[in-house]
Amino acid sequence: MKTLLKNAREQKGLKTREVAQILGIDQALISKFESGTRKPTKDQISKLSKLLEIDYETLMIAWLKEKILYEIGDDEFALKALMVAEQEIKYNRTVSKLKISATLENLLKEIDLLKAKLDNYRQFDSYRITQALELEYTFESNRIEGNTMTLRETDMVINEGLTISGKSMREHLEAINHQEAIGFIKDLMQRNVTLNERDLLSIHNLILRGIIPEDAGRYRKVQVMIKGSSHMPPQPYMVSKAMEDYFIWYEINKNKLHPVILAAEMHERLVTIHPFIDGNGRTSRLVMNLILLQKGYIIANIKGDYDSRMQYYQSLETAQTKNNKEDFLLFIAQIEKENLERYIGIIAQ
Known part of the structure; x- marks a missing residue:
């Protein structure tokens, strides 16, 4: 100058x-x-x-x-600090443009009232209830991805160690692996660990362990397409940078956004990058629910029936192809509200 x-x-x-x-x-x-x-x-x-x-x-x-x-x-962390600063400046320049609709805002207020009510009932939490709800979560999350086991069969595989006739080895492993992944995110929650790349890869490793071992916990090296979607995930050489930006975005926003919005965003952003050969949906939902649990909310369990699955996929498609996340944010918020209402109804009896 x-x-x-x-x-x-x-x-x-x-x-x-x-x-x-x-x-x-x-x-x-x-x-x-x-x-x-x-x-x-x-x-x-x-x-x-x-x-x-x-x-x-x-x-x-x-x-x-x-x-x-x-x-x-020339501090050793200077370049990393500049990268984080760049992302934060970009965020701060656009934050005023991020509008939450009145419908979503009201839904978030209802959720927070329910959470406050839930906090008063925490003393009535039961391991049995939690175990049953986590089993349902494993069942529904796998059902979304095409697993054909019933809830009872999922229970028999996980809790009784039985083999279900007519069901593939993959379906058995999907049930066992997902339940272990829930245990892993609960451990992260209890240790109050901030989500990082190592933990994300560990979650994915659990999901694909024994199913596609060579790709478990590793970013994809080939291009993929999402069945039934017009969204095209980034080329494999772009995945590492996209994931780096993903965690920078998280660090910037983890204490700025409403927890439900933060969780939904982390879900949508991860599944949009589609960093893995397989297991992207399950991993994204586990990341979402890790954030919700860390913030004192409960697991948002998206059902795997046809109507719920179609609404889920369509709201994701809109977010990915039309740069409009409103439907997806509303969908996740509604799921969390319904799960809170149900949970309170169970423990308050």
């Missing part, structure tokens, strides 16, 4: 004394600006831009760059 200021002043044929007089500041300051030993204020940058006819944007960028470099220097 110092060279920029000096060259512009000389091209205008002005002396430092004349510039100082016009701007109403000490002449020594102008010399210090040009030598780089002193930085102008933002207001002075604006005045210098007009007087010396330097493009304001060019001068501001040079000024901000020097401020940033002065603050962070």
Whole structure:
């Protein structure tokens, strides 16, 4: 910036004394600006831009760059900090455009009233009830993905160690693996661990363990298509960067958004990246429910019947292809509300 200021002043044929007089500041300051030993204020940058006819944007960028470099220097975490700062600046510039509809806002208020009510009943929590609801969650999440086991058969496989005649080994493993993945996210919740890439890959590893072992806990290396969807996930070489951005977004927003919105966003963003060969849906729903549990809510169990599944897929499709997440956010919020109402109804009897 110092060279920029000096060259512009000389091209205008002005002396430092004349510039100082016009701007109403000490002449020594102008010399210090040009030598780089002193930085102008933002207001002075604006005045210098007009007087010396330097493009304001060019001068501001040079000024901000020097401020940033002065603050962070060559610290080993400087580049990572800049990446996070870039994402946060982008978020802050667009946050005013993020509008929550009155319908969704009212739904979130209803959810929070139910959560407050639930908090008063926590003393009546029962391991048996929790176990039954987690079994239902495994059953429904697998049913969404095409697993044909009934709720009773899922129970027999998980809790009684039985083999169901006519059901594939994969279907058995899907039931066992998902139940273990629930245990894993509950452990993360109890340890109050912030979701990171290692834990996400561990969740996925549990989901595909013994099913596709070579891809369990690993990002895909090939292009994929989502059956029944017009959304095309990013190319495999873009997945690592997309996932890096995913976690940066989470760090920026984890304490800014309503927990239900945060959970739904993390679900939608992950399944849209589709970072894995298989198991993206189950993993995304587990991530969503980890966040809900960490924030004191309960598992949002999306049912696997035809109507529920179609509504789920259609709201995701709208979010992915039309850049409109309203339907999906409403869908998840409604699911959480219904699950809260049911849970309170059970333990308050």
